[in-house]
Amino acid sequence: MKPVVVLVPQPQPVERIFRPETLARLRERFTVVEPEAGDAAALDAALPDAWAVVGQPDLPTERLDRAPGLRAVINVEGNFYPNVDYPTAFTRSIRVLGCGPAYAQAVAEHALGLALDLARGISREDRAFREGRERYLGEGNADAVLLRHADVGLVGYGNLGRALRPLLAPFAPTLRVYDPWLPDAVLREADATPAGLDEVLSRSRFVFVLATVTGDSEHLLGARELDLLPEGARLVLVSRAAVTDYDALAERLAAGRFLAASDVWPTEPMAADSPFRSLEGVVLSAHRAGGIPAAFLEIGDMVVDDLELMAGGLAPVRLQQAAPELVARYRNRPAG
Known part of the structure; x- marks a missing residue:
């Protein structure tokens, strides 16, 4: 069976960060589940089968406990926010990755x-x-x-x-x-x-x-x-x-x-x-240095590249990995 990827990229629209051909790669290699934005019940229902979560929903301990097969959480907005129970993720060898690069x-x-x-x-x-x-x-x-x-x-x-x-x-x-x-x-x-x-x-x-x-x-x-x-x-x-x-x-x-x-x-x-x-x-300048179309589309490419590597038993190489020694120090917040 294909690994299940739960895709909840909001506030990023899917079409902003995935080229059509990249999204097709994602759907071909993985079973992609897309809960509606803000639908907590649908997200919770998807977690028991999840192998990866792409997006930045709240993932406290109780939600991570719903996902025994989870191996990766990928933030596609830009930073490591305090939305994830990082100690639990690290203890369970769940990779927490970000698209900052x-x-x-x-x-x-x-x-x-x-x-x-x-x-x-x-x-x-x-x-x-x-x-x-x-x-x-x-x-x-x-x-x-x-x-x-x-x-x-x-x-x-x-x-x-x-x-x-x-x-x-x-x-x-x-x-x-x-x-x-x-x-x-x-x-x-x-x-x-x-x-x-x-x-x-x-x-x-x-x-x-x-x-x-x-x-x-x-x-x-x-x-x-x-x-x-x-x-x-x-x-x-x-x-x-x-x-x-x-x-x-x-x-x-x-x-x-x-x-x-x-x-x-x-x-x-x-x-x-x-x-x-x-x-x-x-x-x-109105916080526009990084948010150009080429950068947004690079996010989707990085996500699919690293998901394919991890599905093949290899380490991710394109996304940035959250470091246990550093992530608690960040004071990042979503832009806007």
């Missing part, structure tokens, strides 16, 4: 675009041009800088940092990285200099904030840390808003100490009266 390339490219915008004032000068305030030649470049050979700092070197590193390589930066979860040797092998947070902030013209949010990293960049940035620095925020104190950030942007671009916000949608909407020194 699917977004890494898209976020990295967007982050690079934001950095180039900050370096050259691209969107700022576009707004000025449309309003009849354009400045020609050198007049509009008084604060322009080069990314090439710049001092660049990365705060965090997980999926996003690893995707961004090769995009920065052609610019030949001096690269410093702060990531307390990695040994220095890993960073040196990536041709980066391991450094403390204060050094990364104080010695970088460009800083990319790529860290996940944990109990230790909430407001990792507070007022003191933001004050370490050099005058005229460029700060790019593309991971999780909780890593940065946005009230302190707004104050420093208003004072013109440095420029910033952010794709993530403490409250989404952003309030209509948020001070960020009227600040000139910030590029605004």
Whole structure:
């Protein structure tokens, strides 16, 4: 008999994350059961036969107990949320997997675009041009800088940092990285200099904030840390808003100490009266760095590839596995 895959991807629509041919592969190799969104009774009825759950429904102990044959839970929204009884899953050798790597390339490219915008004032000068305030030649470049050979700092070197590193390589930066979860040797092998947070902030013209949010990293960049940035620095925020104190950030942007671009916000949608909407020194992005069609479709490909590997008695290789040592530290929450 085919292994049973319970497909409950909401809020992701099935057609967003599965190409037609990928969904056909899934249905050919597995028995796919699709409870209606929000139908708890239908989900509970499907669990006794489930070999894998694809989605992020609540899976406390009592639900996992209903699924004696469960071998995998795959989150297809993007993070490891506290919706699963992780200790029970680990005790029973249920793999808990996430699709975070699917977004890494898209976020990295967007982050690079934001950095180039900050370096050259691209969107700022576009707004000025449309309003009849354009400045020609050198007049509009008084604060322009080069990314090439710049001092660049990365705060965090997980999926996003690893995707961004090769995009920065052609610019030949001096690269410093702060990531307390990695040994220095890993960073040196990536041709980066391991450094403390204060050094990364104080010695970088460009800083990319790529860290996940944990109990230790909430407001990792507070007022003191933001004050370490050099005058005229460029700060790019593309991971999780909780890593940065946005009230302190707004104050420093208003004072013109440095420029910033952010794709993530403490409250989404952003309030209509948020001070960020009227600040000139910030590029605004509405949490759209990773959510592009190519990234969404990569999720389905990764899911089916790894399910087929596991059904064949092999380990998954494309999705990210929840680590027992780390998963309890995450403070992720669904976007929006």
